[in-house]
Amino acid sequence: MAFQIFRKNKTIWLYGASLAILFFLLKWLELRFVIYDHAFEVYAGVIAMLFTSLGIWLAIKLTKPTVETVVIEKEVYRHPSTHFMLNERALDELGMSKRELEVLQLMAAGLSNQEIAKQLFVSLNTIKTHSSKIFEKMDVQRRTQAIEKAKRIGLIP
Amino acid sequence: MAFQIFRKNKTIWLYGASLAILFFLLKWLELRFVIYDHAFEVYAGVIAMLFTSLGIWLAIKLTKPTVETVVIEKEVYRHPSTHFMLNERALDELGMSKRELEVLQLMAAGLSNQEIAKQLFVSLNTIKTHSSKIFEKMDVQRRTQAIEKAKRIGLIP
DNA sequence: GATAAAATCACCCAAAAGTATGAGGGCAAA
């Protein structure tokens, strides 16, 4: 506890200690070269040191830790032309499967369901089922909406 | 400056002052009711007060405010920074009219022909005619292709 | 004012897209 207070305010205590030591040094010099009858000054020095410490302690103890919170909003842009990073978080938030994403990409490329089917070597019905699932998962009604949303949330470049 | 330091650390100074006042009060009582020969204690009290103040001042002066920096990463989809510049060259190379571009934009937004018609206060047939013209001018077969191409050549953000 | 382009609308037909439902096989986690 006390140690922590010391650690956290090292500089202050060092200043205080230095001050006290300086004070003592002066007093000691005085004692050595002048008179010996300076008990009063020594006493005053001790008091000074003690009360300096008291002051420091008071200040530390009572000062609410001045915490300055600096909030920096760092905007992360996504440049479609440059390196596209697939938003995987959004991808499995929606529960999209690999195949569905594949279909979605071909949709966005402007292919018809029939063309997609041919491209993926499956039947038209399969693509229809996929697209229905895609729309359901993405909560849209049309492929154009799916494309728009997919681009917006980073599923597609 | 000094005033500001006081204002910012009101509580501490009040504590310090209270302490000092209490000290003086005791001393004063001592002076009144006991002996008058207590100049030393008064002196010690003054020293105590002064050095308490010094300690407080030191602590306040030297305490670095703890700065907490919170960086919030805010994901911005698309490119809000790079404002979209419409490719007017491509626009009249294709011979696209204002209305057609308007329809194209709503298409890209994911609206159905019926919704576009409602939005533009015209009939569904009108939108069909427009879209046919658009596809013809853009040399595409489907709205999805039109959207893809429009984005690619800068007709649409 | 004539002319051309644009915008509007209608009708019909065909193709494509989308909905609903069911079903079978594969694969991995519980």
Added chain:
DNA sequence: TTTGCCCTCATACTTTTGGGTGATTTTATC
């Protein structure tokens, strides 16, 4: 092993989209 998801395909039906043609009105331009 069961359960759940994925992928596949089918059938039937509805809606949307696209193509073709033709027509009227508005707007801009020479």
